[in-house]
Amino acid sequence: MDEALLPLSPQVFHILVALAERDQHGYGIMQDVAARTGGKLRLSAGTLYGSIKRLLAQGLVVELRERERPRDADDDPRRRYYRLTTLGRKVAKAEAARMAELLEQAKRNGLLAKRS
Amino acid sequence: MDEALLPLSPQVFHILVALAERDQHGYGIMQDVAARTGGKLRLSAGTLYGSIKRLLAQGLVVELRERERPRDADDDPRRRYYRLTTLGRKVAKAEAARMAELLEQAKRNGLLAKRS
């Protein structure tokens, strides 16, 4: 019940990468993704909250309880914070490995100018 | 009308990578993808031919005329061969660059064990 969910969509993988960085609330993830991609990819509200709902159901992410919230300066009561689970991290790693492999093949076929 | 179609789904990108390797017919692409992923990703017929139809409409791929067919040993008349267009190659490169960037960030967040 873990790598069966691969491959992840780019949108979902972006959410997991954002959460791997730090625990975040939905709107924060949205801004994070936009910032990371230089504004090229903007998750719509429907995609974001729909995906979070699925990730919670699949156990890749959990919602933090009140007292577990990171102590940010502001404490907006509307915010709901999320954290990657062990399974979520495992799946994200598997997806990263899959992408690395695919990218390697793309490189062999002349589809990548620069290198990492 | 080129990077607006990013990000590509993993399935579609796989098809483009397969065609970057060489001109192929649909069923060949299906086997190619399965082989490249060690059987982990298998494009269903619906996904494959549906995607090809879209790729043709978007101009990322063209169908080869009879005389342009690669001279394979067998010449099954049912086969329809496809080739990446210049635009298709450009889009595939843009997607590869996007993935490389994302993977770089995943790596920074501890989501990638090995190196490229």
Next chain:
DNA sequence: CTTAGTATATCGCATTGCGGTATAGCAAGG
């Protein structure tokens, strides 16, 4: 106290992925 930005949620639509089915050419063996 009004306006703009933050924050979550849901609805309906469009797109995409997929399994199943249909059709048919091909190759091998009995």
Next chain:
DNA sequence: CCTTGCTATACCGCAATGCGATATACTAAG
């Protein structure tokens, strides 16, 4: 032959996903 299994394309309907719009409400600034 002719049957069986693999190759090959295509389409159908369903399910899953992404997205824009809308609703609701809290926050901060002026």
